[in-house]
Amino acid sequence: MQTHKSLVSKYLLILAVLISFLVVLVGFKSPEDAYKPTRHTVTIFKMKFNPENLVVNKGDTVVWINKDFYQHDVTELTSKKWTSKPFNQGESWSKVITEDIKYYCDLHKVMKGNITIAK
C-alpha cells in the first residue's frame, strides 16, 4: 500500500521528467525553427519608395507594391546586378533579402531606397 507521501513523490518525478523532456526538445530546435522569415512591404507612391530605408533580418522577404499610375521598377543601384523589370499600378514584385541593398527606379532615376540587414 502506497502512502500519500510516496504518491506525491511519484507525481513530482513524472512532472520533472516531462519538464526535462520539453527543455531538451526546445534545446534541439534548429535555427530555422527559431526564426520565421517576415514579409515587409515597400509602397511606391508619388514617386517615392516608402519607407525609403528599411531594416530586415537576413532571409526576410520585401514586397514592393506600385500604387502610382506610372510604371516603376526596382533595380540594384551600384551595378544593376538585378532588376524587377517595369511593373504597373496595382502590381507588385518581391525579393528575399540576403545582404544590404541599395536600389533605385531605373525609369525615374531620382527614386532611391536602402535595405539593411539587422546586426
Added chain:
Amino acid sequence: MKTTMKYKLTVICTLVMGMSSLMMAQDTPQLSDPEIASVAVVANQIDVDYGQVALKRSHNKEVKDFANRMIEDHNAVIKQAVALVTKLGVTPKDNAMSQSLMSQSKETLKKLNSVSSNDFDKTYIDNEVAYHEAVIGAVKNVLIPQAQNSELKDLLEAVLPALEAHLGHAKMAQGKISK
C-alpha cells in the same frame, strides 16, 4: 556655342513671360475646372511631342531613354485626366493659358527640328529642364490653388511629384551631356 546660348535665353525668356501671364491670371477671372483640365492635357501633350522629336533626332541612349520616359509618363497623366473629365462629365475648355502654351511649343518644336544634330541633345535637355521648372511653378501656384473639384485637385497633386522627378532626371542627363 553662341547660338545655343541665344536659344537658351530665348527659351527662358519665353517661359518667364508665359509664367508671368499665368501668374497674372490670378488677378483676372480665375481658371474654371474645365479650363484647368485643358491646360493639364495641353501641357502634358507638349512634352510628349518634344519626346517624339528626341526619339527621331537623338542618337544618345540616355536622351532617348529620357524621352521615352517622358512620353510614357505624360501619356499616363493624359489618360488619367481624360478618365477624370469623362467621369465628371466635364469637357476641357480651351483658354488663354493653353493657347499660350501651344504657341510657345510650336516655336520650340520648330527649333528642335532645325537645330544641328550636334546641338540637338543639349538643346532638348536644356528645354526639358526649363519646361519642367515652368510647369511645376504653374501647377503649384496656379492650377492646384484654383482647382475647385477635389478629384481634379488630387490628380494635380499626384502629378507634381512626377514633374519634380522628371526635373531631377533631366538635370542628371544635363550634367552628363554638358561634360
